[in-house]
Amino acid sequence: MTTNFKWRSNPNIVARLVDGNDIQTWKSKQVVLKPNEACAFIIDGRIGDIVSEKVVSNIGGGLGRHIADMIGATATDRRMLFAMTGPLDLWIPFAANLSDGSEASGHMNLRIQMRKEDIPKLLNIFANRAPLLDRDGLIGVLGHEVITRCIVPAMAKCSGIEELRSAEFQELLEMHAEVEMRQTLSTLGFTFLRAFISTSKTDQEKVARLKADLDFATKTEGANADALMERIVFREAATLRRIECEVNVERAKKHGEVTIQAESELLELRKQEAVWEAELNRDQGQSDLRMKESSHKTTQAMDLFEQVQARKRDRIQQSQEHQDQRMDKQNDVQVKMMEMAANQGALTPEVMQEFLRQQTAQKAIDGTDSQAPTPPPVAAVCQQCQAAMMPEWKACPHCGSTR
Amino acid sequence: MAPYQFRMVNMVGTPLDVLPYVRGIQMVLSGYEGYTKGRRRDADLAIREELKRCGTRVRNHLLNVHDSAFREKKIDISKSAKACCNTIDLLIEDIDKSPTGMNHAFFSGQRSASVSVLKKLIKHDHDVIEMMTKAVNISNSVEHAFSSDKTDDEVKSLIRQCEQMITSSRGYYGARTTVLDGLRQKKKV
Numbered sequence: 001m002t003t004n005f006k007w008r009s010n011p012n013i014v015a016r017l018v019d020g021n022d023i024q025t026w027k028s029k030q031v032v033l034k035p036n037e038a039c040a041f042i043i044d045g046r047i048g049d050i051v052s053e054k055v056v057s058n059i060g061g062g063l064g065r066h067i068a069d070m071i072g073a074t075a076t077d078r079r080m081l082f083a084m085t086g087p088l089d090l091w092i093p094f095a096a097n098l099s100d101g102s103e104a105s106g107h108m109n110l111r112i113q114m115r116k117e118d119i120p121k122l123l124n125i126f127a128n129r130a131p132l133l134d135r136d137g138l139i140g141v142l143g144h145e146v147i148t149r150c151i152v153p154a155m156a157k158c159s160g161i162e163e164l165r166s167a168e169f170q171e172l173l174e175m176h177a178e179v180e181m182r183q184t185l186s187t188l189g190f191t192f193l194r195a196f197i198s199t200s201k202t203d204q205e206k207v208a209r210l211k212a213d214l215d216f217a218t219k220t221e222g223a224n225a226d227a228l229m230e231r232i233v234f235r236e237a238a239t240l241r242r243i244e245c246e247v248n249v250e251r252a253k254k255h256g257e258v259t260i261q262a263e264s265e266l267l268e269l270r271k272q273e274a275v276w277e278a279e280l281n282r283d284q285g286q287s288d289l290r291m292k293e294s295s296h297k298t299t300q301a302m303d304l305f306e307q308v309q310a311r312k313r314d315r316i317q318q319s320q321e322h323q324d325q326r327m328d329k330q331n332d333v334q335v336k337m338m339e340m341a342a343n344q345g346a347l348t349p350e351v352m353q354e355f356l357r358q359q360t361a362q363k364a365i366d367g368t369d370s371q372a373p374t375p376p377p378v379a380a381v382c383q384q385c386q387a388a389m390m391p392e393w394k395a396c397p398h399c400g401s402t403r
Numbered sequence: 404m405a406p407y408q409f410r411m412v413n414m415v416g417t418p419l420d421v422l423p424y425v426r427g428i429q430m431v432l433s434g435y436e437g438y439t440k441g442r443r444r445d446a447d448l449a450i451r452e453e454l455k456r457c458g459t460r461v462r463n464h465l466l467n468v469h470d471s472a473f474r475e476k477k478i479d480i481s482k483s484a485k486a487c488c489n490t491i492d493l494l495i496e497d498i499d500k501s502p503t504g505m506n507h508a509f510f511s512g513q514r515s516a517s518v519s520v521l522k523k524l525i526k527h528d529h530d531v532i533e534m535m536t537k538a539v540n541i542s543n544s545v546e547h548a549f550s551s552d553k554t555d556d557e558v559k560s561l562i563r564q565c566e567q568m569i570t571s572s573r574g575y576y577g578a579r580t581t582v583l584d585g586l587r588q589k590k591k592v
Contacts, residue, residue, distance in 0.1 A: 035499065035500055036499075036500070053448075053503070085499065087496070113492075115455075115459070115495075171482065172478075174485070175469070175473050175478075175481050175482075175485060176473070178466075178469065178470075178473075178485070179469070179470045179473050179474065182466065182470065191492075193489075193492055194489075
C-alpha cells in the first residue's frame with residue numbers, strides 16, 4: 001500500500017530538495033515523474049541516478065523502511081532533488097537609463113531550461129538557500145546579475161526609444177545576455193534559451209501617447225461633428241423632400257380638384273357653347289333666311305327698278321328717236337323750205353333770222369317736252385301734334401310719333 | 404513491469420537483419436542490444452539520451468563560436484550560431500517530449516509495437532544517430548574553422564550546414580512517432 005508523494009504544489013516551484021528521512025508515514029511513498037520532471041538521488045552525500053518519466057516507488061516512509069532505519073540496514077542520508085526540466089520564463093523587472101538620459105523600465109524575459117543531467121548543479125543554489133526554489137527565488141538569484149551585466153550595458157548603448165523598440169536591439173540584447181549569463185546559468189544548471197525585454201512606456205512615450213490621445217480625441221470629436229452635420233444635412237434634405245412631396249401632393253390634389261371643377265365648368269361652358277352655337281346657327285339661319293328674303297326682295301326691287309329704268313330708257317329712247325325724227329323732218333322741211341325760198345329768191349337775211357329764231361324756239365320746245373314735269377311735294381300733318389311734316393318723313397321731328 | 408515501461412510482444416532476441424544497425428549503434432552507445440525483452444525501455448531512453456547528448460555537444464561547440472564571434476563583433480556569425488542553437492534546442496525538446504510507447508490493456512483496442520515495427524525503429528535510430536554524429540562533426544569543424552584562418556563566409560557556411568543537418572535530424576526523428584504508431588510511411592525523408 002503506497003501513496004503518491006507530491007513534490008510540487010505550486011506552478012511557480014522550479015525545484016525542491018527533499019530529505020527522505022523527513023517522510024515519516026506508515027505508508028510508503030512513491031512519486032510519479034512526468035516527462036518534464038526529473039529527480040536526482042543524493043545518497044549518503046553522493047549523487048546517484050537521475051530519473052525521469054518513471055514511477056519511483058518507496059522513496060520514503062513505510063514500515064519496512066522504518067525497521068531498516070532502526071537496524072541500520074539503509075542509507076544514512078537520503079535526499080531527492082526534484083526539478084522541472086521544461087523551459088521556464090523569468091520576468092525580471094528593471095529600470096535603466098538610455099544614452100540620452102531618459103529612463104526606461106519594464107521586464108526582461110529570460111527563458112531558461114534545466115537539462116536532466118544538470119539537475120545536481122542545483123545543489124549550488126540549495127547550499128545557500130532554502131530547499132525550495134520557485135520563480136521568485138530564481139529571479140532573486142539571477143535578477144541583479146542580469147540587470148548589471150546585460151540590461152544596463154545594453155541600455156547605455158541604446159540611443160533612443162526608437163532603437164529600444166527595434167528588433168536589432170532585441171537580438172543584440174539576447175546575444176549579450178547569452179554571452180554574459182552563460183557562465184552563471186551553467187553553474188546553476190540552467191541552459192539559456194531566449195531573452196527579450198518588454199519596456200514600459202517612457203516619459204517621452206507617455207507625452208507622445210498623450211498627444212496621440214488628444215489628437216485622436218480631437219479627430220474623434222471632429223469626426224462626430226462631421227457625422228452629425230452630415231446627419232443634419234440628410235435630415236434637412238429628407239425633411240425638405242418630405243415637405244416638397246407633401247406640397248406636391250397637396251398641389252396635385254388642388255390641381256385635381258381645380259381640374260375637375262374646371263372640367264365641370266368647361267363641360268358647362270361647352271354645353272353653353274353648344275347652346276350658343278345652336279342659337280347662333282339658328283339665328284344665323286334665320287338671318288340668312290331673312291337675308292335671302294331681303295335679297296330676294298331687293299333683287300326683285302332691283303329687277304323692277306331695272307325694268308322701270310329700262311322702260312324709262314326705252315321711253316326716252318323712243319321719245320328721243322321720235323324727236324330726232326321730228327327734228328329730221330323739220331330739218332328736211334326747213335331745208336326744203338330754204339331750198340324753195342332760195343329757189344324763189346326769197347331767202348333773205350330776215351327770213352334766215354326768222355328761220356333761226358323759230359328753229360331755236362322749236363328746239364327749246366323740244367327740250368322741255370323731253371323732260372316730264374314733277375309735281376310739287378304736298379305737306380303732311382302730324383296726327384299727334386298737328387305739326388307740318390314732309391311726306392317722305394317717317395316720324396314727326398317734334399313729337400317723335402311714327403306715321 | 405512498470406506501467407510506463409516500453410514493451411515488445413514477441414521480440415526476444417535481436418533479429419539478424421537489424422544486427423548491423425545494432426552494431427553501428429553500439430559504436431556510440433555501449434551496452435545497447437536493441438529492443439530486447441526486459442531492456443526495451445532502457446534502450447529507448449539510451450537512444451534518446453544519446454541524441455540529446457549529441458545535440459548538446461553540437462550546441463556547446465556553436466555556443467563557443469557564438470560567444471567568441473559576439474566578443475569580436477562578428478554579429479553575422481553570432482546570429483547564425485544562435486539560430487543553429489535555437490534549432491538544437493527545438494530538437495532536444497522534441498526528443499525530450501517524444502512518445503516512448505507503452506503497455507496497453509488487453510481490451511484497450513490499442514496495440515503495442517510489433518517486431519517489424521521495432522526493427523524499423525532500430526534502423527531509424529541508427530540513421531538518426533548517424534545524422535547527429537555528422538552534425539557533431541560539422542560543429543567541430545565550425546569551431547575549428549572559426550579558430551583558424553577561415554573566412555567569415557566559410558564559417559557561416561559551415562554553421563548553416565550544421566543547422567541543416569540538425570533540422571534534417573529533427574525532421575527524421577519526428578518520423579519516429581509514426582514508426583512507433585506502426586503506420587506506413589509514404590516516403591522517407
